[in-house]
Amino acid sequence: MATQVIVLNGGSSSGKSGIVRCLQAELREPWLAAAVDALVDALPASMQTSDGGIEFAADGQVNVGSQFRRLEAAWMAGVAAMARAGARIVVDDVFLSGPASQGRWREALDGLDVLWVGVRCDGAVAEGREIARGDRPRGMAAAQAESVHRGVSYDLEVDTTHTESVDCARAIAARVT
Amino acid sequence: MATQVIVLNGGSSSGKSGIVRCLQAELREPWLAAAVDALVDALPASMQTSDGGIEFAADGQVNVGSQFRRLEAAWMAGVAAMARAGARIVVDDVFLSGPASQGRWREALDGLDVLWVGVRCDGAVAEGREIARGDRPRGMAAAQAESVHRGVSYDLEVDTTHTESVDCARAIAARVT
Amino acid sequence: MATQVIVLNGGSSSGKSGIVRCLQAELREPWLAAAVDALVDALPASMQTSDGGIEFAADGQVNVGSQFRRLEAAWMAGVAAMARAGARIVVDDVFLSGPASQGRWREALDGLDVLWVGVRCDGAVAEGREIARGDRPRGMAAAQAESVHRGVSYDLEVDTTHTESVDCARAIAARVT
Amino acid sequence: MATQVIVLNGGSSSGKSGIVRCLQAELREPWLAAAVDALVDALPASMQTSDGGIEFAADGQVNVGSQFRRLEAAWMAGVAAMARAGARIVVDDVFLSGPASQGRWREALDGLDVLWVGVRCDGAVAEGREIARGDRPRGMAAAQAESVHRGVSYDLEVDTTHTESVDCARAIAARVT
Numbered sequence: 001m002a003t004q005v006i007v008l009n010g011g012s013s014s015g016k017s018g019i020v021r022c023l024q025a026e027l028r029e030p031w032l033a034a035a036v037d038a039l040v041d042a043l044p045a046s047m048q049t050s051d052g053g054i055e056f057a058a059d060g061q062v063n064v065g066s067q068f069r070r071l072e073a074a075w076m077a078g079v080a081a082m083a084r085a086g087a088r089i090v091v092d093d094v095f096l097s098g099p100a101s102q103g104r105w106r107e108a109l110d111g112l113d114v115l116w117v118g119v120r121c122d123g124a125v126a127e128g129r130e131i132a133r134g135d136r137p138r139g140m141a142a143a144q145a146e147s148v149h150r151g152v153s154y155d156l157e158v159d160t161t162h163t164e165s166v167d168c169a170r171a172i173a174a175r176v177t
Numbered sequence: 178m179a180t181q182v183i184v185l186n187g188g189s190s191s192g193k194s195g196i197v198r199c200l201q202a203e204l205r206e207p208w209l210a211a212a213v214d215a216l217v218d219a220l221p222a223s224m225q226t227s228d229g230g231i232e233f234a235a236d237g238q239v240n241v242g243s244q245f246r247r248l249e250a251a252w253m254a255g256v257a258a259m260a261r262a263g264a265r266i267v268v269d270d271v272f273l274s275g276p277a278s279q280g281r282w283r284e285a286l287d288g289l290d291v292l293w294v295g296v297r298c299d300g301a302v303a304e305g306r307e308i309a310r311g312d313r314p315r316g317m318a319a320a321q322a323e324s325v326h327r328g329v330s331y332d333l334e335v336d337t338t339h340t341e342s343v344d345c346a347r348a349i350a351a352r353v354t
Numbered sequence: 355m356a357t358q359v360i361v362l363n364g365g366s367s368s369g370k371s372g373i374v375r376c377l378q379a380e381l382r383e384p385w386l387a388a389a390v391d392a393l394v395d396a397l398p399a400s401m402q403t404s405d406g407g408i409e410f411a412a413d414g415q416v417n418v419g420s421q422f423r424r425l426e427a428a429w430m431a432g433v434a435a436m437a438r439a440g441a442r443i444v445v446d447d448v449f450l451s452g453p454a455s456q457g458r459w460r461e462a463l464d465g466l467d468v469l470w471v472g473v474r475c476d477g478a479v480a481e482g483r484e485i486a487r488g489d490r491p492r493g494m495a496a497a498q499a500e501s502v503h504r505g506v507s508y509d510l511e512v513d514t515t516h517t518e519s520v521d522c523a524r525a526i527a528a529r530v531t
Numbered sequence: 532m533a534t535q536v537i538v539l540n541g542g543s544s545s546g547k548s549g550i551v552r553c554l555q556a557e558l559r560e561p562w563l564a565a566a567v568d569a570l571v572d573a574l575p576a577s578m579q580t581s582d583g584g585i586e587f588a589a590d591g592q593v594n595v596g597s598q599f600r601r602l603e604a605a606w607m608a609g610v611a612a613m614a615r616a617g618a619r620i621v622v623d624d625v626f627l628s629g630p631a632s633q634g635r636w637r638e639a640l641d642g643l644d645v646l647w648v649g650v651r652c653d654g655a656v657a658e659g660r661e662i663a664r665g666d667r668p669r670g671m672a673a674a675q676a677e678s679v680h681r682g683v684s685y686d687l688e689v690d691t692t693h694t695e696s697v698d699c700a701r702a703i704a705a706r707v708t
Contacts, residue, residue, distance in 0.1 A: 018663030024221035025662050030244055032251070033219040042210040044201035045488055067207055074264030081258030087251030128697030131556050132549030134399055166659030195486030202485050222665055305520030308379050309372030311576055343482030378575035384598055387573040396564040398555035421561055428563070428618030435612030441605030
């Protein structure tokens with residue numbers, strides 16, 4: 001069966017979105033990107049300051065509430081529906097709850113052919129890249145580097161510490177059927 | 178029945194995305210934005226230069242091909258699934274094919290309670306705003322101002338020519354049940 | 355003598371940067387934009403959290419310290435030098451200290467032919483546009499709408515409350531010699 | 532004498548702006564960034580389509596005309612004036628004319644204490660990063676990787692091919708007096 005969804009999981013500043021763009025350039029057919037960052041941009045601005053929403057704290061912690069969880073569940077259902085309607089999708093997410101996050105995606109994507117990919121990056125290196133990009137609160141990269149992978153299982157892992165995004169993308173593309 | 182989806186249709190630089198942000202601020206519950214601009218951002222970069230994709234010509238014309246149409250159909254199915262899963266959604270689209278565009282949305286959103294809103298803006302005024310924003314090819318605003326509304330039917334029309342986004346949003350919010 | 359510098363002063367969300375882009379499109383020769391927003395982007399990120407820097411508080415207040423003032427003075431000297439070297443410049447600033455801000459610019463631009471322009475916008479309207487644009491802390495527009503103009507003198511004032519950016523730009527362009 | 536200006540020269544996607552942000556974080560005093568990208572953003576939009584302006588061709592070539600050169604000269608004079616007024620400046624430029632570009636900066640910065648830094652990156656690696664970032668025409672990275680360094684002399688060279696931005700920044704910071 002042909003791969004219908006690629007799910008990339010990795011911490012902030014691990015290089016996921018760069019891999020997504022390289023994957024879209026590498027793969028012959030058009031793949032649609034579905035990034036949790038785009039979901040956050042689609043939320044009301046007030047959800048970044050309300051209790052039930054999503055808070056990006058000054059120390060790099062990300063706290064999510066029940067309202068965010070409800071909209072996230074609907075988003076996952078929507079992404080699955082896009083795949084079932086024939087679009088090939090690359091998901092770019094941060095599993096803040098580790099295996100529970102993966103469980104939610106497994107449920108939403110039930111029956112679809114999914115390639116699970118872990119995007120790793122050494123915490124200290126990701127922290128340096130966080131400073132270099134300059135558009136994220138400092139501390140997210142270090143806080144998430146290890147924790148988002150704990151208890152999660154993958155078909156394939158790539159590591160951007162010493163490998164370029166385009167080479168990670170090629171390794172992933174080689175596993176797409 | 179409660180409104181599940183608000184569909185805004187209007188030409189480039191008519192002020193749709195500003196109305197979306199004001200609507201999200203006005204409405205008590207969190208509404209999710211689903212903008213065709215975000216769909217374009219989620220496509221492979223190469224689709225903006227390929228025959229089957231979407232081309233933004235220097236004269237402001239927008240040409241779409243079969244590959245774009247296929248992914249757009251999947252996106253519409255996904256937006257509908259998000260609404261069926263309980264998220265309330267504001268769609269922000271440009272009906273390049275007028276009533277045929279509306280027909281595609283009607284089919285995708287079948288069974289959902291939809292509020293159809295036309296966002297009008299005088300062509301010359303939209304053209305001035307296109308220059309002021311500076312991030313769109315010149316000519317799109319004028320080319321789309323009238324054409325996207327032809328043959329489309331609405332529950333409500335707002336006009337940003339002389340009315341602020343926040344006031345247009347209040348008029349729309351008053352019709353949400 | 356030919357106008358060498360146009361200085362626009364107005365509160366946040368009063369429409370200055372849109373007027374700058376329209377002015378650049380209207381005026382026959384190429385004019386260079388020099389915006390205080392670009393100065394803030396050119397500062398170290400840490401200056402937005404340090405005592406001597408510039409703080410954008412959650413309530414819309416902007417507080418500046420001595421380090422910011424020193425770099426701002428050097429920036430003003432640089433803008434003046436660009437004009438003396440033959441570039442025509444449109445400055446886009448927010449006179450947080452009113453007449454004292456204007457005094458600093460007068461000193462820096464000494465000997466140059468300057469057109470002073472006030473960009474007004476009704477506070478409530480600017481506040482609505484602040485929500486619509488969605489990329490500024492709420493409260494800045496209302497806090498600055500009147501205060502930045504108090505005690506400042508202009509060659510020309512425009513008001514974006516009921517006048518489009520492009521028409522304000524035309525009125526300014528008509529005064530450029 | 533204390534270093535007053537750091538000039539970084541390197542091809543597109545060689546990692547200069549990341550190094551600038553890391554330098555600003557590393558260095559104890561606040562340094563101001565002056566990037567040629569910001570100059571391009573400050574130009575009238577029409578200069579990207581006019582003969583005398585700056586053209587970013589689809590194949591990655593960048594062509595500049597006489598009007599661009601005049602404004603660039605004024606910008607260099609302005610940057611020098613900022614440094615003479617006491618701001619410490621990191622310039623981030625692409626020497627499209629190699630030693631002639633360096634000559635223009637030498638003349639503008641005459642009498643100031645300047646640290647000249649070459650930012651190298653293997654052409655194939657830079658090309659991959661250009662795809663990953665997704666906001667530059669493809670081909671610029673490869674076209675500029677070697678050519679911008681030919682005939683230019685430096686106090687220090689860094690290479691981002693295998694070294695992180697933050698480590699390059701530390702090497703540069705160690706040379707700042």
